[in-house]
Every structure is written in structure tokens, then in C-alpha cells.
Amino acid sequence: MREGAISIVLAGDLVLDEPDGAFWLAGIAPALQAADLAVGHLEVPHTARGAEMQGDVPAPGAPPENVAAIAGAGFHMVSLAGNHIADCGAEGIADTLALLDAAGVAATGAGLTLAQAARPALVVRGGRRIGLLSYNCVGPEMAWATDSRAGCAWLRIETPDGAPIAPAADLVRLTDEAVAALRADIAALRQRADFVMVALHKGIVHTPARLASYERALSHAAIDAGADVVIGHHAHIVRGIEFHRGKPIFHGLGNGCVVTSALSPAQDHPARAEWAQRRKALFGFEPDPAYTLAPFHPQAVNAMLGRVVLHDDGRIxxxxxxVDVLPPGKPVLAHGARAQEIARYIEDITLAAGLPAIAIAKDGIIQNGMGQG
Known part of the structure; x- marks a missing residue:
């Protein structure tokens, strides 16, 4: 039986490489703890062991103790299917899953086999069953789980020349294979859940506003298949918001909380140091030197948490x-004029991406061009 409205808060990428995860999460914890359900995307493995994956720029394992901090800050559920979750191999994935289970955080999107990685996460709130599916759309393919290899769940996006799927590849078209997988997985979850969320690791990193050509088609396909909300992340900068069939699509939630030294040129890991320099040239930005633990595009300080309310009549x-990001990288809830500035920023990048106009009220509620919220 339904027992009233359910509030869900959605966060983007979580990379807690620094000690004392509770300190870095404290600025957004009040919003997470006030929600009936808080969902984030865990970007990197939390482990002190594992072999470094070759072929991409690997992230270091984050401190295992920070998983307890993630739970303590208010997160109940995380997606795991991203381009770095396999960076410490099968051991890193196994350790992360064990830590999340011990902390009471439901997880989906990574596993020691594809079957385990694709298994949805389920929680019950207000008498309703809420399910989450998680997919990596950007590669690298070596991080994708198979029947015999640990990794993450995935959806294949086509490249113009048939090149392997990788974060640096030109990903252009949604494949029939991806649509079929979404339909099957969402239909199966619909048999067990009253409300279905789909998390997609997708898009173009470090670039304001712009959506890749496949992103809307992919997100719409998830809604058409039966999803109630689509959650995007990966770009490390927020993206626009749209509604499809009255269901919300957060094309990119940006950084939920990212504090890491792995993006600094001043380190002894050659591949990470080289990438820290190269990405500035590739994406045309210079990080603010005050943001030593979050050296992202300057516009990435305009951050947000998504919010969804499932009303007892089924309305979403x-x-x-x-959210404001303060030096050296700590996210904090924004208020007053700063909150309104961030809301206007999100309205502007929504239009700049070619999406229908939205209006964000002072209380944060979104209205789209059709008057639907």
C-alpha cells in the first residue's frame, strides 16, 4: 500500500581519493539525509589491492574506509558502471562490492561476471519498490564484464569507423543492440519494481552544455522502454535537463563529490600526469589553481543534485x-543569490544543448516548455 510521497536525491560522480571522506561529503550530506532515498555514482574502486588495468589512464584505488563515509553521509544506493570501476581489476571490484554490502548501500553495475554486474539494485520506500539499473556507454571495452571477466554492465554506442569503444573515441549512434538490452532489462525489472531508474555513464567530458549525438536517443529509448527517470554522469560538468513522455532526464549531474590528486600534473604516475596536461589542450580550459583536488573546467563549480518526488498518485x-564547489574541491549546498545563479546556468545550458526550455523555480522545481514538472 502506498504511504505518501517519496523524495529521491540524485548525485553525480563520487571520487573520494582523499582521506576523511566524511569531511568532503559534509557540505551535501544534509540534502542526502533529508531524502527518503539518496543515489550516487561511485566512479572508482575502493580497495588497497588489485592489478592496475592497462590501456587507459587508470584511477588509483580510493581508501576503503571512505565507503563507510559515503553511507554515513546519507547514500543508500549507488551505480557502478563507469569507465574507472575496473581500474584495479577483479580484486578492486570484489573489495568495493563487499564494502558497500557491509555499509548497507545497495549497488548495481559492476561484478565479477556480466550477470552479477547487470543485476539491478532494489530498495523499498513507502511501500514501493524502487529499482536501479546502471550502464557504461563510453568504454573502455576492456572494462566491460563478460561471462568470465569482471567489469561493468554496458551498452554499445556505435563509432563511425568501427573502432573499439573508449572514452576518447567518437561515439555517434545508438545501436539496436543497446535498445534491445534496455528493453529486456527494464521489462524484467518492471516485474519487480514500481519505479525504475536508469543510470547512464555517457557524454563528452570537460565541455560545457554540449551533448553527443547519441545521448538524447539513448535516454529517450530508456524512457520508451519503461524507465521513470534517467540519470546521466561522466562529463564532470553538469548538463541540461529534459522531459520525455513526462519523465525527467538529467543528462549530466556532474560531480557529486570529486576530490582527487590523480588529475594533478605534480605526481609520479606518468600516465596520469600526462593526461592532466593533455586534457587541458584537448578541451580548451585551464583549471582554477585554487581547485587542487578538483581541477576541472571553471564552469564545473556550478553543480547540482537532482531531486525527484514520487507522489502517492503516481505523479513524478x-x-x-x-550546489557550489569551494576550493580545493568541496561541494556545499548553495543558497540565496548563488543558488539562483546556478539555476539560471542550468536553464542556459539546457537551451544551448538544443533541448526544450525549462524554468527552475526558487524551490528548485522544474517546469518544461509543456508545463510539466
Missing amino acids: EAGIIP
């Missing part, structure tokens, strides 16, 4: 909670 209301 969507909104944002504005």
Missing part, C-alpha cells in the same frame, strides 16, 4: 538542489 515531480 523533478527538480534540482543547487
Whole structure:
């Protein structure tokens, strides 16, 4: 039996490489703890062991103790299917899953086999069953799980020349294979859940506003298949928001909380140091030197948490909670004029991406061009 409205808060990428995860999460924890359900995307493995994956720029394992901090900050559920979750191999994935289970955080999107990685996460809130599916759309393919290899769940996006799927590849078209997988997985989850969320690791990193050509088609396909909300992340900068069939699509939640030294040129890991320099040239930005633990595009300080309210009549209301990122990289809830500035930024990048106009009210609730919230 339904027992009233359910509030869900959605966070983007979580990379807690620094000690004392509770300190870095404290600025957004009040919003997470006030929600009936808080969902984030765990970007990197939390482990002190494992072999470094070759062929991409690997992230280091984050401190295992920070998983307890993630739970303590208010997260109940995380997606795992991203381009770095396999960076410490099968051991890193196994350790991360064990730590999440011990902390009472439901997880989906990574596993020691594809069957385990694709298994949805389920929680019950207000008498309703809420399910989450998680997919990596950007590669690298070596991080994708198979029947005999640890990794993450995935959806294949086509490249113009048939090149392997990788974060640096030109990903252009949604494949029939991906649509079929979404339909099958969402239909199966619909048999067990009253509300279905789909998390997609997708898009173009470090670039304001712009959506890749496949992103809307992929997100719409998830809604068409039966999803109630689509959650995007990977770009490390927020993206626009749209509604499809009245269901919200957060094309990119940006950084939920990212504090890491792995993106600094001043380190002894050659591949990570080289990437820290090369990405500035590739994407045309210079990080603010004050943001030593979050050296992202300057516009990435305009951050947000997504907010969804599932009303007892089945109506879905969507909104944002504005977040400011303070040096050296700590996210904090924004208020007053700064909150309104961030809301206007999100309205502007939504239009700049070619999406229908939205209006964000002072309380964060979103209205789209059709008057649907």
C-alpha cells in the first residue's frame, strides 16, 4: 500500500581519493539525509589491492574506509558502471562490492561476471519498490564484464569507423543492440519494481552544455522502454535537463563529490600526469589553481543534485538542489543569490544543448516548455 510521497536525491560522480571522506561529503550530506532515498555514482574502486588495468589512464584505488563515509553521509544506493570501476581489476571490484554490502548501500553495475554486474539494485520506500539499473556507454571495452571477466554492465554506442569503444573515441549512434538490452532489462525489472531508474555513464567530458549525438536517443529509448527517470554522469560538468513522455532526464549531474590528486600534473604516475596536461589542450580550459583536488573546467563549480518526488498518485515531480564547489574541491549546498545563479546556468545550458526550455523555480522545481514538472 502506498504511504505518501517519496523524495529521491540524485548525485553525480563520487571520487573520494582523499582521506576523511566524511569531511568532503559534509557540505551535501544534509540534502542526502533529508531524502527518503539518496543515489550516487561511485566512479572508482575502493580497495588497497588489485592489478592496475592497462590501456587507459587508470584511477588509483580510493581508501576503503571512505565507503563507510559515503553511507554515513546519507547514500543508500549507488551505480557502478563507469569507465574507472575496473581500474584495479577483479580484486578492486570484489573489495568495493563487499564494502558497500557491509555499509548497507545497495549497488548495481559492476561484478565479477556480466550477470552479477547487470543485476539491478532494489530498495523499498513507502511501500514501493524502487529499482536501479546502471550502464557504461563510453568504454573502455576492456572494462566491460563478460561471462568470465569482471567489469561493468554496458551498452554499445556505435563509432563511425568501427573502432573499439573508449572514452576518447567518437561515439555517434545508438545501436539496436543497446535498445534491445534496455528493453529486456527494464521489462524484467518492471516485474519487480514500481519505479525504475536508469543510470547512464555517457557524454563528452570537460565541455560545457554540449551533448553527443547519441545521448538524447539513448535516454529517450530508456524512457520508451519503461524507465521513470534517467540519470546521466561522466562529463564532470553538469548538463541540461529534459522531459520525455513526462519523465525527467538529467543528462549530466556532474560531480557529486570529486576530490582527487590523480588529475594533478605534480605526481609520479606518468600516465596520469600526462593526461592532466593533455586534457587541458584537448578541451580548451585551464583549471582554477585554487581547485587542487578538483581541477576541472571553471564552469564545473556550478553543480547540482537532482531531486525527484514520487507522489502517492503516481505523479513524478523533478527538480534540482543547487550546489557550489569551494576550493580545493568541496561541494556545499548553495543558497540565496548563488543558488539562483546556478539555476539560471542550468536553464542556459539546457537551451544551448538544443533541448526544450525549462524554468527552475526558487524551490528548485522544474517546469518544461509543456508545463510539466
